[in-house]
Amino acid sequence: MAGELVLLDFWPSPFGMRSRIALAEKGIPYEYREEDLRNKSDLLLQMNPVHKKIPVLIHNGKPVCESVIQVQYIDEVWHDKAPLIPSDPYQRAVARFWVDFIDKKIYELGSKIWKTKGEEQANAKKEFIECLKLLEGELGDKTYFGGESLGYVDVALVPFYSWFYAYEKCGDFSIEAECPKMIAWVKRCMQKESVAKSLPDQEKVYEFILQLKKVFGSE
Amino acid sequence: MGEEVKVFGYWASPYSYRAELALKLKGVSYEYINEDIFGNKSDLLLKYNPVHKKVPVLLHNGKPIVESVVILEYIEETWKHNLYLPQDPYDKATARFWIKFIDEKCFPTLWLAAWSPENEREKVTNEACEYMKTLESALNGKKFFGGETIGMVDIVASSVGYFIRVTQEIMGLNLLSADKFPQLFQWSEDFANCSIVKESLPPRDKLLPFVKGLIAKYQQDNAKA
Numbered sequence: 001m002a003g004e005l006v007l008l009d010f011w012p013s014p015f016g017m018r019s020r021i022a023l024a025e026k027g028i029p030y031e032y033r034e035e036d037l038r039n040k041s042d043l044l045l046q047m048n049p050v051h052k053k054i055p056v057l058i059h060n061g062k063p064v065c066e067s068v069i070q071v072q073y074i075d076e077v078w079h080d081k082a083p084l085i086p087s088d089p090y091q092r093a094v095a096r097f098w099v100d101f102i103d104k105k106i107y108e109l110g111s112k113i114w115k116t117k118g119e120e121q122a123n124a125k126k127e128f129i130e131c132l133k134l135l136e137g138e139l140g141d142k143t144y145f146g147g148e149s150l151g152y153v154d155v156a157l158v159p160f161y162s163w164f165y166a167y168e169k170c171g172d173f174s175i176e177a178e179c180p181k182m183i184a185w186v187k188r189c190m191q192k193e194s195v196a197k198s199l200p201d202q203e204k205v206y207e208f209i210l211q212l213k214k215v216f217g218s219e
Numbered sequence: 220m221g222e223e224v225k226v227f228g229y230w231a232s233p234y235s236y237r238a239e240l241a242l243k244l245k246g247v248s249y250e251y252i253n254e255d256i257f258g259n260k261s262d263l264l265l266k267y268n269p270v271h272k273k274v275p276v277l278l279h280n281g282k283p284i285v286e287s288v289v290i291l292e293y294i295e296e297t298w299k300h301n302l303y304l305p306q307d308p309y310d311k312a313t314a315r316f317w318i319k320f321i322d323e324k325c326f327p328t329l330w331l332a333a334w335s336p337e338n339e340r341e342k343v344t345n346e347a348c349e350y351m352k353t354l355e356s357a358l359n360g361k362k363f364f365g366g367e368t369i370g371m372v373d374i375v376a377s378s379v380g381y382f383i384r385v386t387q388e389i390m391g392l393n394l395l396s397a398d399k400f401p402q403l404f405q406w407s408e409d410f411a412n413c414s415i416v417k418e419s420l421p422p423r424d425k426l427l428p429f430v431k432g433l434i435a436k437y438q439q440d441n442a443k444a
Contacts, residue, residue, distance in 0.1 A: 050320065050353055059309070062309060064309070064312045064316075065316055066315075066316060066319055069312050069315045069316055069319070070312075072311075072312070072315070073308055073309070073311075073312045076308040076311070077308050089293055089296040089297045090279075090282055090284070090293070092292070092293070092296065093284045093289050093290075093292070093293040096286075096288075096289045096292060097284075097285060097286055097289050100286050100288075100289060101270065134270065
């Protein structure tokens, strides 16, 4: 069933991390290929001609683009191992809602925090914390968003943790101070090998952001 | 059977329309509640969609489902006849890709192209045309995105095929033209001519003045800014 699996990715991408975690959770072997986004490979351009973006999951030569679509695809094809998405339609709808919420808010707000200054940054920080608090509410007393095991929402959200240190340094605030339940959940996730091995070191991500800030002149 | 299905929507909303069309395709009866989204949203709407406070909301046996694409997936998984998503995981992933493309690129850019002031319009229009060319390629000689029958991509593409076409008429634009995008244009005709679609779309003669009013207000507000 596995066939040939290749993941075209870029090490700091939280979107790529989602697919890495999903594949690791299910113990599926694959080839990881690092893309240089300033010099995209012919394969990437061929496999994702519409967006020319990573991650791209190539299964038996056929590309699946967009991280949320990849995670759903992985869950459907390897459905008997560590299911990520609930089987009940209503629970699925709830999970999809929160993944959609994460996609609409977290990346964009996080980007504003490291890219901007002054009032724009302050507003982004405020809204970012509000969104994390909403997510904390959804988590409630559960171990993971998926209940007793890692689920779709966990996989979609936890990659952003690798960027938290960068957001905190750039925005001069503490996410843990504002959202302790969120950080407690992160720590539980990081105890899982599938997550720990898929997320890069936070300091490395921060250094990468600093490089980007130099290039884009927002110092 | 004792199933309670309600849709909180807005008659002119392309997103609200998706939920209704999906239920009609499945032959599911539902109660429709029109929300006054520009005036006074009901307490129920705010209760069922506290995060976004938007329509559509699908209420099934008291449980709310929100966000049009999430609603479409829920309807497909709950009423498992007249399926509108492919069964094969790869084909399903492809359908989801085009749905995301329509919602994140095509539709927003086309709206902008219609609403932008003249001096900004050209750049957005060029971008919109690129997206439409790409969307057209997804048809790949088929009658509908779903093949011989309407699929989930077609339901979502109604935003482009109908609502955008109406908006264009008002603005005197011709973005989705038969000569520039023959396949996509033909698709929008075939789609709107399906009986189930025809009887459920908001009527053109009501929609035209409504969108005209919205655009005028938008331009007025932005002129003041």
